[in-house]
Amino acid sequence: MGKDLEKVSELHEKMMPYSGQKILIVLRGAPDADSISAALAHQAILNSWGIGSTILHVEAVSHQENLALLKLLGIELVQYRPGFPFGDYKAISLVDSQRPDIALAEALKNMPVASIVDHHDQFGVLKADFIDIRKNVGSTATIYAEYLQRLDLLATLEEESMPIATALMHGIRVDTKDLIVAQESDYLAMAYLRRYADVELLGKISQQNLSPTTMDIIFQAYQRKDIYGSFLLAAAGVVRREDRDAIPQAADFLLKRAGIDTVMVYGIVGEYIDCSLRTNSDVIQPEKFIQDTFPDVVMGEYGGRFDQGGFRLPLGIFKALASGDDKEALSMVVDRYIKKQIATKFGFEKG
Ligand SMILES: [Mn+2]
Known part of the structure; x- marks a missing residue:
């Protein structure tokens, strides 16, 4: 636990220089439950520190559960189109991946990377102000749930906390195959999120018909x-x-x-x-x-x-x-x- 507290303090310290600025949260590939929910949590954390953000993705959201996640929880993502105003952002944050899509490589090549938070094997040498890559978690959502808990942020967000907590529970559920491959950290994260989540909505999201x-x-x-x-x-x-x-x-x-x-x-x-x-x-x-x-x-x-x-x-x-x-x-x-x-x-x- 001590180490996690250090991690979130480090995140705070490394994000502070961006205060009053905007960060672009970049999702890789087709947005999935884990990346969407982690991005949402990252956005809320940045927001609480006076940092604006936009969540950007390239590939279309396609899975019926993820479409329902966005719709039922009122989550707003921006799909990349040529002419996107990259200049409005000071840096990028990556959640649930370590590199942006190739389609954005050129546009982002001179943009500093503020943070990388992921649960996949580290791929090569990474450069970012803040890096938290863990293998003892089943999802990136788990790591963000920990940050939120250490910051006690959901308690202060009131109605805004429900979509974040519900989305994170969904992210953990999907990435851990309905918790079958979940680790202790994932269960602890679920236990924390449960207080703020709407499990009826969670049920609806995970029981979508196939198109x-x-x-x-x-x-x-x-x-x-x-x-x-x-x-x-x-x-x-x-x-x-x-x-x-x-x-x-x-x-x-x-x-x-x-x-x-x-x-x-x-x-x-x-x-x-x-x-x-x-x-x-x-x-x-x-x-x-x-x-x-x-x-x-x-x-x-x-x-x-x-x-x-x-x-x-x-x-x-x-x-x-x-x-x-x-x-x-x-x-x-x-x-x-x-x-x-x-x-x-x-x-x-x-x-
Ligand atoms: Mn994931």
Whole structure:
């Protein structure tokens, strides 16, 4: 506990120079429950110290639970569009990641990093005024719940505390697989947040129906599956950006099939092949599996999120092979490549 108190004092000390200024809180990838809730907590903490902020993301919010989280709790995020006024901000803060999206790399390259708070493995050398990367927590929301508790901030925020506490509980729940893989720190955070949260709303957020499109994508993936022993590979086809969260949901669903311990679902989303890997296997280590099977993956850029089993392959090289932008042709080239890599990996390659 002593160390955590030090951490929040250090955060205060390092943020004070930004007092009266604005910080841009940057989310990476499609905003998820953990990153959204951590950003919200970070914003409230900054606000209490007289620092303004905006929460910015690039990818669309897509998962029905996250859409409900924003709507039911009245959370405002800003999606990046060209012309965004980066000049209004003194620095950036990163929550639940250690680097911003590539799409923002150029715009942010001279912007100081005020803080990085994350629970993934540290990736390379990081430069920031404040860094708190922990492995003994199940989510970034857990770390922020601790900060809030040390600062006793929720008690002073009145009605503003409900959305923050509810969102953080949701973030912890999602990142710890409904607390199954939660650690002591996560339970302690939940216990603290419970006092301020609206569990009826929390229930609503986590019981969202699947959109028809998401259900169609899951169905399509199921129809286009190949089974290699206990490994199931499924193609979701071309998926719109706003539907991309159907890919991990298809993977979660297909993993329920008896006799299957590992699932990979992939789909073409914009300029990438988005892949989700889910495993209950004792022997498959997702990160190593991905490295071995797809040695061409840009490990550095997408290396940070393997605990969630998501990774991306750049589509560029396949476009050349498919000679153009014809989606059907592109889809076929991608299918052939992925099937070949997987078959080779499992020794099913027919020569
Ligand atoms: Mn997380």
